[in-house]
Amino acid sequence: MSSTLHLIRSKIKGFFPQPRPPQFIMLWVPGYEAIPMSIAGYDDGNKTLDIIVKPIGPTTRYLAAIRKDAYLGIYGPLGKPLVPSGKRFLLLAGGSGIAPIAHYITALRCGEENYCKVVFGAWTKEEIGNVDEYIKSIGAEVTTVCDEGCDYRGTVVDVYRGEDKEEYDAIISSGPLAMSREVYKHTPKGKIDRLYIVFETHVKCGLGLCGSCVIPGTSLLLCVDGPAFPAKQIEKVMK
Ligand SMILES: Cc1cc2nc3c(=O)[nH]c(=O)nc-3n(C[C@H](O)[C@H](O)[C@H](O)COP(=O)(O)OP(=O)(O)OC[C@H]3O[C@@H](n4cnc5c(N)ncnc54)[C@H](O)[C@@H]3O)c2cc1C
Ligand code: FES
Known part of the structure; x- marks a missing residue:
């Protein structure tokens, strides 16, 4: 890719x-x-x-x-499935965070019943490769973001800041914690309950047994309660 x-x-x-x-x-x-x-x-x-x-x-x-x-x-x-309802979705992905977003594109029936826009960012154009073609082929629109040669020069959050959030029924962020925190920060208060974060921690057993995947500051385990959470549920980590 x-x-x-x-x-x-x-x-x-x-x-x-x-x-x-x-x-x-x-x-x-x-x-x-x-x-x-x-x-x-x-x-x-x-x-x-x-x-x-x-x-x-x-x-x-x-x-x-x-x-x-x-x-x-x-x-x-x-993990727990978490598929928001709606017709229009904004999907934000950084690096390997594109993997769950690809699954969302098919599950949300993007390009068939629903509209989905993906903002996909990586450091360089080489890291973007042909991921944009792949995303289009499974039904979503895509804006690529990197340091040079992409649709937009900068970060996923720069593009997100310019988006009219009211146009979307749900927003999903999947990438490094720093990216999702910035996404949270730039989401209007009235839209926070429609923001979902795909989280990453260290997973060892994947079965809720070892406790290694606890979400800091909460009693939630990523492997059984996540890996996606409504932003409201993990507000402490987002701030
Ligand atoms: C729920 C979940 C879904 C994931 N999905 C994907 C995916 O779709 N594609 C993908 O490429 N990766 C994904 N990862 C991350 C992937 O599991 C790790 O990259 C992998 O375990 C690293 O193994 P390794 O032996 O290659 O490297 P290691 O030697 O185990 O790790 C290399 C370095 O990365 C750090 N590291 C390892 N795992 C993580 C992590 N989860 N978060 C932060 N730092 C870490 C280590 O501490 C070490 O410093 C996911 C992780 C989780 C928890
Ligand atoms: S990975 Fe062991 S409890 Fe989640």
């Missing part, structure tokens, strides 16, 4: 329940670790599951270069 984002489409063997965004899986990579990965897409007919990987350490680097015939272990879908 780009210099830092790799789409991996796996054939599922065995039973896998229909996932809803922003659910994730624990992916067991033989010889490496079990790591959390957002579900970027799922085709029940062909039994294929998409993930989008950004290599940052040993397991994700291995995945980014994985052989076509390799086997992976999957358990899931994990």
Whole structure:
């Protein structure tokens, strides 16, 4: 997809329940670790599951270069589905935060019954790659943001500040915490109850057992209560 984002489409063997965004899986990579990965897409007919990987350490680097015939272990879908109602959606994505947003595009029936605009940002044009073409192909409009050569020069938040938030029934932010905090800050008070944040913490068990994924300042566990939350529910972390 780009210099830092790799789409991996796996054939599922065995039973896998229909996932809803922003659910994730624990992916067991033989010889490496079990790591959390957002579900970027799922085709029940062909039994294929998409993930989008950004290599940052040993397991994700291995995945980014994985052989076509390799086997992976999957358990899931994990987490709580959170799909807002409405007809018009603004979806904000930074880096690998695009993975759950891709799943939202299909679940929200963007380009069919509903209108969705994606603002996708990365540091460079190379990191954007052809992700914009992919987003368009699954039904959403897209504005790309990077340092040079994209639709907009700057950050996702710069574009968000210029958007008329009243035009949208719901806004979803999926990216680094600093980005979502800025999104929260620039959301009018009357719209906060329609803002949803896809969060990331360290997930180990994925089952609500180890406590490693607690959302700071709350008693919420990302792996069972999230990974998306209404902004109002996690206001303490957003401020
Ligand atoms: C619910 C959820 C969904 C995710 N979805 C995706 C996805 O769709 N695509 C994707 O590329 N990545 C996703 N991630 C992040 C991914 O799980 C980590 O990048 C991966 O575990 C890193 O493993 P590694 O062995 O390659 O690197 P490691 O050696 O484990 O980590 C490399 C560095 O990154 C830090 N790090 C690892 N995981 C995280 C994290 N979750 N948050 C902050 N810092 C971290 C480590 O502390 C270390 O400094 C998701 C994480 C969560 C919790
Ligand atoms: S990862 Fe263990 S409780 Fe959430």
